[in-house]
Amino acid sequence: MRFDQYDPGDFYDELFVTQGQPRPEAALLTKRISSLSLEELHQRQQAAQTALFKLGVTFNVYSNNEGTERILPFDIIPRILPANEWDWIERGLKQRIYALNLFLSDIYGDQKIIKDGVIPAELIHSATGFLKPCLGLKPPEGIWCHITGTDLVRDRDGQWYVLEDNLRCPSGVSYVLENRRVMKSTFPMVFNRMAIRPVDDYAGKLLGTLLDLAPAGLPNPTVVVLTPGMYNSAYFEHSFLAQQMGVELVEGRDLVVADGYLQMRTTKGLSRVDVIYRRIDDDFIDPLVFRPDSLLGVPGLTEVYRAGRVAIANALGTGIADDKVIYAYVPQMIQYYLGEDQLLPNVPTxxxxxxxxxxxxxxxxxxxxxxxxxxxxxxxxxxxxxxxxxxxxxxxxxxxxxxxxxxxxxTLCLSRVPTLFEDHFAGCHVDLRPYILYGKDDNIYVNPGGLTRVALRKGSLVVNSSQGGGSKDTWVVGHTLSQSQTQTQTQSQS
Amino acid sequence: MLSRVADSIYWLNRYVERAENIARFIDVNLNLLLDSPPGTQQQWNPVVLTTGDLALFKERYGEATAENVVQFLAFDAEYSNSIISCLKAARENARSVREIISSEMWEQVNTFYHQVKDASPAPQLAGLSEFFSEVKMSSHLFAGIMDATMSHNEGWHFGQLGRLIERADKTARILDVKYFILLPSVQDIGTTLDELQWIALLKSASGYEMYRKCQHRITPQEVAHFLLLDREFPRSVLFCLLQAEWSLHEISGTSTGRWTNPAERTLGRLRSELEFITIEEVIQGGLHEFLDQTQSRLNSVSEKIFETFFALEAV
The missing domain is CATH 3.30.1490.270 (Dna Ligase; domain 1)
Structure with a gap:
């Protein structure tokens, strides 16, 4: 199935410069795809979808009481990012997360940024994500946003923008890992010949990040993943991450505060928990402090947390940074805390x-x-x-x-990637959510690529899974440039 | 291991085993009826009676016809012990512990559930026998997959515990079905019809061939002995209890012959009584009474397991 007829149109296309001319990093892939018949492509697409279903990479449809599970529609044509461009994005993300973490420490601490008149106090206090009980909190290693999934988009002219920060409980990383696993069997030849950066070390890095938070002096700390339960739409991901890290997946009802520590109920009695990777929103995590009607959380958890006897990732209170009004101030924050211009721009707001x-x-x-x-x-x-x-x-x-x-x-005009339809390729709009881990000693890790969500309804700009969105594998291709080249690249982009 | 997780694996296995045994209940009755002389009144009441839910059945369906009973026990999604409900519950339990069990186990429970769901509403009576044997096979497949793909760790032992206790309970009930069928026709005892019925019963517990290897004659006493007290047949009540007790001690680490918690004590006591009782004593005291008592004692074992391992309260 050849790309001759594929017209990138008046959009930024991630794989093609113009009709018939692929971007250099996509040349090998488009050549390979062109050598396959339409039938073969559909067979591979079908095989990939079936594999994902069998792996259980599903999300639950809430309204259906039978617990029907569906896979997020998956398209086998990947999105490709050249390594030099990615390295620049990575630097921009690190800068942003570093500044946001300083902001969170400050806003729940001395609030210098308010005192210095950079952000008006009333904007902070009127934000629903600002949690008073977190004032004065000192999370381990000074880290608040351990796991971030920043949403990026690219406009018609190819310019990248940050759309949202997602510092609470970003989901979707399991799709990145499983999509890649499936793609390796879909296009093994291409993987052989292209330098595609691997993503598989995410679970290991995540576990490392979590272990580093455990109270000092524990030889073998217990890490758990806290889920709202199997009716949550992202339950598969919670279960998957727990399995990949080899830690317990717990629900609120498995946990109890006893003797001043957080403990889980096991068949051999209560057993201490040291680090929680929570996939429950702040509001629901402790009915004694936040929503009293929550059945998902653990009464008394906040007190144990404040006493430093359990670590929580992400820290409570990070939701303040997800407020879209606060988002608009991130460029000022970067300037204020780091004295730098932001690398990755915000969408004008x-x-x-x-x-x-x-x-x-x-x-x-x-x-x-x-x-x-x-x-x-x-x-x-x-x-x-x-x-x-x-x-x-x-x-x-x-x-x-x-x-x-x-x-x-x-209204941005999101970039597009060719996508397989019944008898042709059509350009579909995409966004990108890279996953970022903030480890101790300000060591920030960005998983190469991230989740590419694609609007599968033609012409649609909405990539959400609830509204006809799907996903694609994301390939960061090529070798890292040397430091000096990266900097030149950065300057020319910013 | 988390109490909730242990509880889910325990019930996952109980529900799969329960679904299998309900298929066996219905199957034994279908078989019995096929062998009974034309004109004999079909008896479906006893089957429902052994489930302990006769009152509910009467209220919902009225007359105990073959169609009604099959609908109720196999496909009624609102009756919590129907095959479809058991599989739904098994699947939900499996789903909540997917990171603990093997993915093959999950796939099999999922397939099993859809297999029964797709067969609903009830197939024609002619197709039922095939349907029930498929249900039995799917259950065996699940047990085999669990045995061959999941580490024989604490979770696995909780699963075994669930399966074996459920199986012991249901074997006792299958024997009870025969008791009820016989009840109105004492004059048939020892006749050809009677022997055919016992054979059908053994077949329904997959025990006919194995029985023949250790007993030549089919006598009620020997069949009861085989299904209750045989030490080698994997569906006999005693066999299930011996294996369940082993798993329980593997979980706690207590050596056999001792107990450190109420679950071990209750189960150990029931097992040793079955080990040392003779079938003559059982018959003398009344088979039905004995079966009934065994069932309620199995319930209490289950309660003790719940209290000991699953219902942990913070102090």
Whole structure:
């Protein structure tokens, strides 16, 4: 099946420069794909999907009481990133996470950034993710955001932007690992001949990050993954990560605070837990401190945590950085804490909280994307160009009622990757979520590539799995450039 | 091992074994009826009676016809002990411990569940026999997969414990079905019909060939002895108890012949009573009464296991 007919169109295409001309790092792959018949491609696609289903790489559909599981649709044409570009992204991500971690220490500590007038106090206090019980908290090694899944997008001109930070419980890394496993059997020849950076060490690095948090002097600390339970849509991932790390997967009801420590109920009695990788939101983690109606958490956990007798990743309170109004201040944070310009830019963001920006938003609703500050996953959003005038009016009222809760951004035109359809390839829009681990001694690890989510409905810009999204493997291809070259690259990009 | 996880593996195995044995219950009755002379009244009440849920059945279905009973015991998703409900529960338990069990085990439970679900609503009576033998085979496949792919660790022993206790209970109940069938027709005892019925019963417990290897004649007493007290046949009650006790002691590390918790004591006591009782004593005291008592004592073993290992309260 040849790419002759494939038209990248008026978009940034991740594999093609123009029609018929693949990017240099994609040449070998497109040649290989061209040598396969349409039928063979569909067979491989089918085999890949079946393999994923058998591996159990599924998410649960909530509404169905039979616990039906589906796989995230998977497309076998990967997204390719050249190593030099990736190295630049990696540097940008490290810079950003480093600054965000300093921000979290500061905002739950001395709050210098407020005192120095960089971020207004009222924005912090009005953020739903700001947790007062976390004030004065000193998490082990000073690390707050151990695991981050930053959402990146690329606009029509090829420019990268950070769309969201996701410092609470980012999910999706299991797809990265399993997609890769499946792709290796789909295109073994290509893997043989291309220098594709491996992703498999993620679980090992994650375990290392977690072990480093254990209270000092423990010869054999106990690490657990805390899940809301098997009805959670990401349950497979919780179970998968626990299995890959060889640690217990626990639910709130398995845990209890006794003798001042966090303990789990085992067949041989209570047994101490030292580090929790939690996949439960802050609100639900301790009914004594946060939502009293939560049945998912552990009463008293926060107190044990504050006493330094158990470590939690990510730290409680990191949700403040996911607030989209706070997001808009990340460039200032980088400047304030590091004295540097940010490498990876934010999407230009209008804060409805500021009167003149609010006016701009209201008059340009038809070209902007408006987002609720504390929502994620595509909820509470208005895509101006696709909305009806009535929808826009309704939204305008909501914005005016609570301007603090809304931000607006220009509608980006996400880059595309060719995707296999019934009898042709078509370009589909993608985003990218790399996974970043913050280890001790400020050692930050970025898993090469990340999760490429793809909008499988033609023309759609929405990549969320609930709205027809799928995924692709992401290949970082080529060797690392030397340090000096990387810096040149960085300067020319920033 | 986490108590919740141990509990889930225990129940995963109990439910799979239960589904298999319900298939055996129905199968034994279908077989018995096929061999009974034309005109004999079909008896389905006893089958429901042995499940202990006759009242619920009467309320929901009324008359105990073959169709109603099969629907109730095999495919009624609202009846918690039907085959479909057992498999649904087994699958949910498996799903909650997927990182502990082997992926092959998960696949088999999942396939098993879909196999029964796809057969619902009930196949024609003619196809039932085949359906029930498929259910039995799927259950064996699961047990075999678990044996061959999961480390024989603490979790595995909890699984064995669940399977064996369930099997002991259900073998006792299968024997009870025969008791009820015989009840209204005492005059048939010792006739050809009676022998055919005992053969059908043995076959339903997969015990006919094995029985023949150690006994030449089919007598009620010997069949009861075989299904209750045989030390080698893997579906006999005593065999199940011996194996269950071994697993229980592997879990706690206590040497056999001693006990350190109520579960070991209750199970050990029941096992030793079965080891030293004779079948004559059983018959003398009444087979049905003995079976009934054994079942309630198995329930109490299960309760003690729950209290000892799963229901840990913080002090």
């Amino acid at each position: 209008y804060l409805c909280w500021e009167p003149d920006q609010l006016q701009h938003v209201l008059t340009n609703l038809d070209s902007l994307v408006v987002k609720a500050a504390s929502e994620s996953g595509g909820y509470g959003m208005l895509v101006g160009p696709h909305a009806t005038p009535t929808q826009r009016e309704e939204f305008a009222d909501r914005i005016k009622a609570k301007p603090r809760n809304y931000i607006a951004q220009p």
